[in-house]
Amino acid sequence: MVLYPVIGKLVHKRVVLASASPRRREILNQAGLRFEVVPSRFKEKLDKSSFPTPYAYAIETAKQKALEVAHRMHSKDSRTADLVIGADTIVTIAGLILEKPVDKQDAYRMLSRLSGKEHSVFTGVTIVHCSRAGRQLQTEVLEFYEETRVTFSELSEEMLWAYIHSGEPMDKAGGYGIQALGGMLVEHVRGDFLNVVGFPLNHFCKKLSQLYCPPTPDAHQESIPAVGSVEKLRDPETLTGQANAGEGVQQTACNGTVESQPPCPWGLLDLIHGFKGSKVLLTACKLKVFDVLKDGAVLSAADVAAKIDASVHGTEWLLEGCAELGLLLRCAQGYRNTELASVFLASDAEYSLQGFITLCNNHTWDLFTHLETAVREGGDQLRLLSGRQTEDLFKDPVLIGSEEMLLQWMRGAHDLAKLSAQALAKAFDLSRFKSACHLGGCTGTLAYRLAQAYPHLQVTVFDLPKVIELAPSFHPCGWQAAQVSFLAGDIFQDGLPEAELYILSRDPYSWPDDVLQQLLSKVSEICKPGCALLIAGPVLDEERQTTRAQIPMLLRAHSGGRTTQGYERLLRAHGFHDVRVVRTGGLLDAVLATR
Numbered sequence: 001m002v003l004y005p006v007i008g009k010l011v012h013k014r015v016v017l018a019s020a021s022p023r024r025r026e027i028l029n030q031a032g033l034r035f036e037v038v039p040s041r042f043k044e045k046l047d048k049s050s051f052p053t054p055y056a057y058a059i060e061t062a063k064q065k066a067l068e069v070a071h072r073m074h075s076k077d078s079r080t081a082d083l084v085i086g087a088d089t090i091v092t093i094a095g096l097i098l099e100k101p102v103d104k105q106d107a108y109r110m111l112s113r114l115s116g117k118e119h120s121v122f123t124g125v126t127i128v129h130c131s132r133a134g135r136q137l138q139t140e141v142l143e144f145y146e147e148t149r150v151t152f153s154e155l156s157e158e159m160l161w162a163y164i165h166s167g168e169p170m171d172k173a174g175g176y177g178i179q180a181l182g183g184m185l186v187e188h189v190r191g192d193f194l195n196v197v198g199f200p201l202n203h204f205c206k207k208l209s210q211l212y213c214p215p216t217p218d219a220h221q222e223s224i225p226a227v228g229s230v231e232k233l234r235d236p237e238t239l240t241g242q243a244n245a246g247e248g249v250q251q252t253a254c255n256g257t258v259e260s261q262p263p264c265p266w267g268l269l270d271l272i273h274g275f276k277g278s279k280v281l282l283t284a285c286k287l288k289v290f291d292v293l294k295d296g297a298v299l300s301a302a303d304v305a306a307k308i309d310a311s312v313h314g315t316e317w318l319l320e321g322c323a324e325l326g327l328l329l330r331c332a333q334g335y336r337n338t339e340l341a342s343v344f345l346a347s348d349a350e351y352s353l354q355g356f357i358t359l360c361n362n363h364t365w366d367l368f369t370h371l372e373t374a375v376r377e378g379g380d381q382l383r384l385l386s387g388r389q390t391e392d393l394f395k396d397p398v399l400i401g402s403e404e405m406l407l408q409w410m411r412g413a414h415d416l417a418k419l420s421a422q423a424l425a426k427a428f429d430l431s432r433f434k435s436a437c438h439l440g441g442c443t444g445t446l447a448y449r450l451a452q453a454y455p456h457l458q459v460t461v462f463d464l465p466k467v468i469e470l471a472p473s474f475h476p477c478g479w480q481a482a483q484v485s486f487l488a489g490d491i492f493q494d495g496l497p498e499a500e501l502y503i504l505s506r507d508p509y510s511w512p513d514d515v516l517q518q519l520l521s522k523v524s525e526i527c528k529p530g531c532a533l534l535i536a537g538p539v540l541d542e543e544r545q546t547t548r549a550q551i552p553m554l555l556r557a558h559s560g561g562r563t564t565q566g567y568e569r570l571l572r573a574h575g576f577h578d579v580r581v582v583r584t585g586g587l588l589d590a591v592l593a594t595r
């Protein structure tokens with residue numbers, strides 16, 4: 001349940017928590033916020049004496065943590081976040097700032113200082129709002145802090161050491177955890193309890209509400225720091241009419257009774273309207289808008305209309321829609337591609353998603369148009385909708401219909417494979433293997449990446465005859481051709497080629513359990529001791545059981561995915577050991593297990 005409507009408004013934003021603290025993660029999880037965790041690499045080494053107050057130090061540290069992540073995500077992965085949240089918790093007593101103890105003696109020094117006295121816990125929080133200006137990252141920073149006063153009982157030496165030996169103090173500011181065993185040391189708390197635990201949730205929600213749902217002019221206002229241009233953080237209200245204060249509104253009816261109105265359901269409205277954005281993107285791709293604007297071209301709506309053979313009025317509307325979605329930039333002379341569009345939407349871009357987008361527009365869109373019929377009638381329609389056709393197709397490609405349809409499907413799969421192939425190839429050191437076999441390797445995208453990363457590796461792509469026949473049109477020119485070979489066969493019916501490393505990457509998470517088990521038994525049988533299996537699939541978060549990659553899979557019959565432990569159990573049951581997982585940060589993570 002989401003108590004603050006502003007949390008719902010963030011549902012379509014890429015929110016990132018720049019912290020390794022499990023407590024912060026849990027607090028924000030419980031608030032219903034959807035976010036990724038990218039721990040900051042900022043070293044907490046600022047000169048404390050250069051800050052006028054302890055909280056100024058905490059705020060600056062929080063800011064540096066968040067900025068480091070914002071810049072890293074932008075420059076390294078091209079995954080610019082919308083909001084990055086950083087926090088830093090410190091304990092202060094008699095002008096001294098206590099952070100996490102470095103060892104047990106340090107914990108002892110801290111806790112004996114706190115014994116029998118009141119101290120302050122400050123958490124500095126920074127919300128960094130990120131946007132792109134061309135290739136540059138632009139950031140706007142909002143910061144605040146919260147203070148809570150905590151009084152400790154007198155602690156005996158025995159109690160102190162017993163607590164230190166519990167191990168709890170080591171990763172916590174001031175050397176204690178109020179939420180766990182450390183709660184027994186505390187006599188009194190004045191202020192926000194969660195602030196002591198590591199994150200002042202109440203203050204944070206209020207700050208976000210000020211940004212996204214500012215109060216109406218006549219509503220009660222606490223003194224709000226000027227947010228200036230951060231005001232644009234508010235979602236575009238174009239689709240939903242007038243901005244609402246975001247909280248329940250009370251109105252006096254004619255009979256004098258007070259009626260209350262529920263808060264505006266932002267998240268729900270976004271869902272209701274979401275299909276419009278998809279269709280604008282799919283249509284612009286189909287009409288080749290991003291191709292006519294590639295290579296930095298700037299064109300007016302009339303010029304684009306002439307090139308794509310469409311009406312000027314209609315093209316203007318479409319271009320405006322794309323600009324609103326962040327796919328095009330408006331400038332005085334007209335429109336141009338954003339970086340996102342240049343990298344992923346122009347047909348000849350290295351990472352173009354055109355094939356996948358065409359598949360969605362021609363195939364998936366139609367299927368979902370008939371969702372109601374599919375749900376009423378079940379059967380084949382629902383199988384197609386739920387993504388089950390994937391497994392059927394690769395057991396029998398005839399099921400997909402025409403060769404053109406199979407090609408479209410392969411283009412889509414190829415585009416998605418390009419997104420993760422490089423990270424998968426580098427997830428582990430595979431240099432000990434001389435041969436690899438990618439079962440159901442489709443167009444060979446991962447095989448070529450592996451060959452590129454390991455010059456001594458011979459990779460066989462094993463897939464259905466029809467797929468192998470069509471695969472050559474996807475082969476990258478001049479790339480490691482001698483290292484990659486294609487072999488036609490059926491992974492379910494035929495014997496598997498010998499290899500030191502087997503790879504399964506086509507949606508193992510979407511196969512029903514029995515099919516996957518069957519496949520793993522087969523691999524396990526042929527895989528020699530010391531050889532290995534590499535699975536590429538999304539690894540679910542242990543706590544939240546979600547992953548970014550799960551979002552488009554929502555309607556799949558087998559959207560479950562597996563946690564690290566889930567993979568471990570599964571692979572051990574098939575005679576594999578030393579199961580290792582690398583989260584790539586992309587669509588597919590990598591799991592390696594040795595036979």
Ligand SMILES: Cc1cn([C@@H]2O[C@H](COP(=O)(O)OP(=O)(O)OP(=O)(O)O)[C@@H](O)[C@H]2O)c(=O)[nH]c1=O
Binds near residue numbers: 023024044089091
């Ligand atoms: C007083 C107190 C602190 N903490 C934890 O202490 C760490 C502070 O360190 P930090 O530097 O602010 O954070 P971190 O853990 O190093 O993570 P990061 O944000 O990546 O720097 C955070 O974990 C907090 O929960 C508790 O769990 N309970 C308490 O009662």
